[in-house]
Amino acid sequence: MTAEDRRQRVERAVQEHAPALLGYFARRAVQREDAADLLAETLLVLWRRSRSLPDVDDEIRPWMFGIARNVLMHHRRHRARQGALVDRLRGILSTIPRPGFTDVSTYDDLHRAIAELSDTDRDIIGLVHWEGFSLIEVSRMLGMKEGTVRSRYHRARSALRESLSDDPPPPPRTDIGSNHGHRR
Template sequence: MSDDTDRFEAVYRATYDQITAYAGRRCDSPQDAADVVAETFTIIWRKIDQLPAGAEARLWVYGVARNVLADHRRSALRHRARHRELNAEMADLYGDPADHNVELAAIAQVFRTLSDDDREVLSLVAWEGLDRHEIATMLGLSRNAVRIRLHRARKRFSRALVQAGVRFTPGNAVVPAGRPL
């Protein structure tokens, strides 16, 4: 085997589960996540000569996956725009989610209104468990820039929740507007 093949196989084994989870949490379906993962590793194979050594490799792979996911989202947005009317008709037919899902639906709705950058930095902390240094390396930013972005993203998310009428009980449970605490 060649050195490139060995490097690819090593990074694949080391990051496949993490990248699959990363894509799975950000895609609407398992099929979309599988497409993102496959495209990510295809690009890594094509750009194997750019793969950094050591711990940097994992973060570089996350960066590739992030770019693939961004392309996937742009494609999905174009698709949704073409089918917006059909989606509205389906929503009229099937109505709103059951009351027990209202809290999660409200948070998800507000989260989707955030900018891509805000969603990404919040997701990297909450879902991927990356620290500021790892995020900085992945995004090619300073740790201070990541700290500022994270602080501002949290503030914007909090304000958006308040504007949407989502409130928190003293025990940090989420309560939509119109419901008693």
């Protein structure tokens, strides 16, 4: 059988049996949304193993469902391992004292001030102060220039300092954009 013949047979088989395979997964997947991903993975395996495609057309459907079953079993094992890992990590995290200012009731002003920062500035502050990274390391992690990270870090710290100070914020400037009182 030529590669072109095999390709055509696989395409026909996919057109004919993919809806039934999708139903198979939809009935068996814990989350129905996983059915499409499982079907896609099955079709990928089918294409990779197209040289093993049965010569008799009546044997193609069971062959495809055998592949689908293996994909589903692999998916279930992966989910089980993932769940066990999550449970193990929860157990570990429950025994580790939480460093930093995690008690919102005690540090509610700090949490409110941090929440007012942009996501990136919040990441920078957290990575430096809670995770112990240098600004150079943070710039590499975030894929930003070191100078940009430094200026954002200093602006974020200033914003936090201002937000947490007991002094009222300075009144907004009304002369921005005008030349009143400025000599050139």
